[in-house]
Amino acid sequence: MMQVPLYREHKIMVKMEHQKGIINPNPVYENVTTSVKVKGQEVKIHGLCVGTVAVKTTFKTKKGNGFLSKINILLAKYYTEYMPIWVWAIEHPQGNILVDTGENADSTEVDKYLSKESWYARYQFKNACTVKIQKENEINNQLNKINLKTEDIKLVVLTHMHLDHIDGLKYFPKQEIMVGNFEYNHPDNVFKSILPSWFNPNKLDYRQNKIEVFNQAFPITQTEDLLYIPTPGHTPGHSSLVFKTDDFDIIFAGDSSYDQAQVINGELPGANTSYIKTAVTYTKLLSYANLRKTIYLPTHDANSGKRLVGKSFLV
Numbered sequence: 255m256m257q258v259p260l261y262r263e264h265k266i267m268v269k270m271e272h273q274k275g276i277i278n279p280n281p282v283y284e285n286v287t288t289s290v291k292v293k294g295q296e297v298k299i300h301g302l303c304v305g306t307v308a309v310k311t312t313f314k315t316k317k318g319n320g321f322l323s324k325i326n327i328l329l330a331k332y333y334t335e336y337m338p339i340w341v342w343a344i345e346h347p348q349g350n351i352l353v354d355t356g357e358n359a360d361s362t363e364v365d366k367y368l369s370k371e372s373w374y375a376r377y378q379f380k381n382a383c384t385v386k387i388q389k390e391n392e393i394n395n396q397l398n399k400i401n402l403k404t405e406d407i408k409l410v411v412l413t414h415m416h417l418d419h420i421d422g423l424k425y426f427p428k429q430e431i432m433v434g435n436f437e438y439n440h441p442d443n444v445f446k447s448i449l450p451s452w453f454n455p456n457k458l459d460y461r462q463n464k465i466e467v468f469n470q471a472f473p474i475t476q477t478e479d480l481l482y483i484p485t486p487g488h489t490p491g492h493s494s495l496v497f498k499t500d501d502f503d504i505i506f507a508g509d510s511s512y513d514q515a516q517v518i519n520g521e522l523p524g525a526n527t528s529y530i531k532t533a534v535t536y537t538k539l540l541s542y543a544n545l546r547k548t549i550y551l552p553t554h555d556a557n558s559g560k561r562l563v564g565k566s567f568l569v
Contacts, residue, residue, distance in 0.1 A: 275332030283338040286559040290499040300343040301559040302396040304356025305387025306336035316522040337554040349408030353506045355422030370447035393422035413508025431455040437491025467542040485510040487532025502547035513555040543568035
């Protein structure tokens with residue numbers, strides 16, 4: 255069989271992406287590092303871009319009501335630009351903490367990678383999004399770039415269990431892993447076949463009266479400066495992580511929204527288990543940000559890294 259030259263294969267790929275409405279097929283999202291003060295002690299936070307993902311425009315922004323909004327995701331022709339997949343590393347005094355784990359390169363071969371899932375699950379995945387990631391972008395290699403090894407991570411905290419948040423778990427078989435109890439026991443679009451055989455996370459139940467506005471939270475650290483809070487909507491048990499620093503708070507928001515503008519403008523994503531709960535989550539995020547200076551960092555926001563470094567607040 256005659257092989258297609260690489261330059262021609264590249265041109266074909268670019269043409270296909272342009273047909274999907276993707277103008278810039280290779281955006282660059284630089285890793286970022288900043289420092290904050292926690293009880294007077296300097297703590298480093300790293301934003302690591304572990305691949306990119308483009309989704310149907312109706313996946314990112316809701317079109318239609320009820321079941322029609324889900325059908326419109328599959329029927330849509332055009333995609334968003336490639337968005338980052340951020341993973342956050344916190345060099346905390348009580349041990350290094352990772353918020354989510356990102357994608358891995360095997361996921362680009364969908365039929366092979368998800369061969370043990372149903373044909374419909376593969377169909378949905380292939381017709382809703384497209385992922386770009388190389389081995390060098392995976393979380394183990396990204397940690398090396400900031401002079402950390404996978405074994406230096408003490409704790410992995412998952413906002414939810416979708417593929418692009420859990421696909422780096424394979425690098426952390428000996429670490430403590432935390433996820434919400436409700437998220438674990440009420441999975442939504444979770445590909446169980448790709449979960450490591452050893453995966454048995456600590457399942458968290460929120461505690462009452464731990465934080466303003468959200469009320470419920472689970473303290474991740476003994477000093478309770480890192481709190482796991484409910485932000486449902488994207489999935490039934492979706493959670494975010496609030497980091498209370500000396501000068502402001504940071505919310506590592508997972509997929510509470512796809513970018514900050516959605517929260518400010520009340521724009522609901524199409525890919526949601528509950529639009530009502532997402533709207534309530536938006537209201538609580540804004541109320542909290544009005545109460546305390548807050549940096550808001552969704553996983554797929556192109557500007558999350560810049561906001562972290564520039565100390566740019568939600569309101």
